[in-house]
Amino acid sequence: xxxxxxxxxxxxxxxxxxxxxxxxxxxxxxxxxxxxxxxxxxxxxxxxxxxxxxxxxxxxxxxxxxxxxxxxxxxxxxxxxxxxxxxxxxxxxxxxxxxxxxxxxxxxxxxxxxxxxxxxxxxxxxxxxxxxxxxxxxxxxxxxxxxxxxxxxxxxxxxxxxxxxxxxxxxxxxxxxxxxxxxxxxxxxxxxxxxxxxxxxxxxxxxxxxxxxxxxxxxxxxxxxxxxxxxxxxxxxxxxxxxxxxxxxxxxxxxxxxxxxxxxxxxxxxxxxxxxxxxxxxxxxxxxxxxxxxxxxxxxxxxxxxxxxxxxxxxxxxxxxxxxxxxxxxxxxxxxxxxxxxxxxxxxxxxxxxxxxxxxxxxxxxxxxxxxxxxxxxxxxxxxxxxxxxxxxxxxxxxxxxxxxxxxxxxxxx
Numbered sequence: 001x002x003x004x005x006x007x008x009x010x011x012x013x014x015x016x017x018x019x020x021x022x023x024x025x026x027x028x029x030x031x032x033x034x035x036x037x038x039x040x041x042x043x044x045x046x047x048x049x050x051x052x053x054x055x056x057x058x059x060x061x062x063x064x065x066x067x068x069x070x071x072x073x074x075x076x077x078x079x080x081x082x083x084x085x086x087x088x089x090x091x092x093x094x095x096x097x098x099x100x101x102x103x104x105x106x107x108x109x110x111x112x113x114x115x116x117x118x119x120x121x122x123x124x125x126x127x128x129x130x131x132x133x134x135x136x137x138x139x140x141x142x143x144x145x146x147x148x149x150x151x152x153x154x155x156x157x158x159x160x161x162x163x164x165x166x167x168x169x170x171x172x173x174x175x176x177x178x179x180x181x182x183x184x185x186x187x188x189x190x191x192x193x194x195x196x197x198x199x200x201x202x203x204x205x206x207x208x209x210x211x212x213x214x215x216x217x218x219x220x221x222x223x224x225x226x227x228x229x230x231x232x233x234x235x236x237x238x239x240x241x242x243x244x245x246x247x248x249x250x251x252x253x254x255x256x257x258x259x260x261x262x263x264x265x266x267x268x269x270x271x272x273x274x275x276x277x278x279x280x281x282x283x284x285x286x287x288x289x290x291x292x293x294x295x296x297x298x299x300x301x302x303x304x305x306x307x308x309x310x311x312x313x314x315x316x317x318x319x320x321x322x323x324x325x326x327x328x329x330x331x332x333x334x335x336x337x338x339x340x341x342x343x344x345x346x347x348x349x350x351x352x353x354x355x356x357x358x359x360x361x362x363x364x365x366x367x368x369x370x371x372x373x374x375x376x377x378x379x380x381x382x383x384x385x386x387x388x389x390x391x392x393x394x395x396x397x398x399x400x401x402x403x404x405x406x407x408x409x410x411x412x413x414x
Contacts, residue, residue: 046386047102048407049115050400052393054107059138060389060400060407061105061115063097069117071105071138072407079398080409090144093119093130099387100220100279100337101158108163112201113138116147116171118157125218129159129173133202147171148196149208154179155191158279160221165229169198170251171205172221172233178213190214190238190275193221195251210259212249214238220279222339224293226250227286232320234265234282234295242273246280246297248320263320266312268299281339281390283347285315287369292317294347294370296330296338311335313349315370331375332362337387343395345369346414350378350388350399357382361401367414378410 048062056076070085113134155176175194180186193211216236237247246266254260280297293316315326338351349364361379386402397412
């Protein structure tokens with residue numbers, strides 16, 4: 001039986017259960033900070049973020065064994081040879097580094113570097129989106145600050161960050177400020193996607209802007225540029241009462257008064273009142289024969305009357321609509337937490353696959369824009385490990401895979 005289906009069957013009782021059980025963690029000494037509201041306060045959180053710097057070096061951000069935020073870098077000519085961990089000062093902040101709710105790093109123009117993370121608050125499943133900023137290429141980072149204007153003790157979690165081609169920093173997150181009061185007759189499915197913008201590399205931010213109502217509560221948000229360099233987003237969305245498929249929207253189409261136009265980008269028709277903590281991936285497809293996007297996602301759909309749980313791949317139009325003839329299931333029943341990168345006709349779908357105590361890192365490689373693929377095994381481990389994290393600089397694509405003792409870098413060769 002599909003391992004993902006077993007996992008979902010055991011944990012579907014609430015979206016909170018998915019959030020608590022999804023991360024790969026291991027025992028570690030206590031951090032010595034103030035009391036934290038975590039499901040497993042005595043375990044290391046391996047979830048990391050990775051990105052290329054303008055000089056071609058690869059950077060990684062995560063938590064060390066004492067739950068301290070760190071950055072490391074690896075030179076362009078020797079990827080995988082990491083510098084010593086540089087610890088960053090985050091005061092009394094607790095930091096989520098758990099599955100899809102992980103620290104992230106992004107590089108912009110003018111030496112701007114930003115690191116984001118979710119800070120859990122006292123109430124369960126609440127948080128603030130926090131950020132550290134550097135204006136000298138990452139040599140010195142300032143103190144952390146809260147990105148959004150709303151300061152209620154509610155859900156502000158699962159942020160994503162990116163600079164667009166104009167150098168504007170965009171931050172998106174899952175937000176529950178629009179939930180009706182408890183006991184109210186009005187119902188509100190899921191949460192919402194909110195965002196804001198900074199034109200000065202995180203020194204200041206505009207107002208909080210609603211991108212869309214009725215997102216799923218705890219899945220990552222994927223971002224990719226269009227040909228003009230404007231960012232597009234996709235996320236797991238609640239359609240109707242409890243259909244959990246995926247939505248697509250352009251950040252440029254929303255403002256403080258009007259949410260964006262939401263386009264449905266998957267049609268699994270998965271009926272579930274829970275969040276699987278398993279968000280989509282998105283990559284631009286600007287090939288000569290097609291302008292649009294590549295996407296991957298996890299879902300359960302009916303196939304010949306039976307539930308089929310699987311990771312799936314498809315191409316999207318430039319407006320985000322699925323090209324249904326391109327939908328296909330990844331060739332691994334145990335595939336989980338897939339993501340996708342692309343450059344011209346080269347496409348790489350990456351995932352991890354676990355059986356018993358062994359985990360494999362796999363890639364599905366296409367040289368023809370996603371029309372055909374070949375599968376490769378990039379690495380294997382017997383121990384705890386993070387989801388694969390992708391980083392790209394033009395045609396150069398790598399996978400950062402953090403294990404207990406090391407962070408591996410696997411370059412994708414086409």
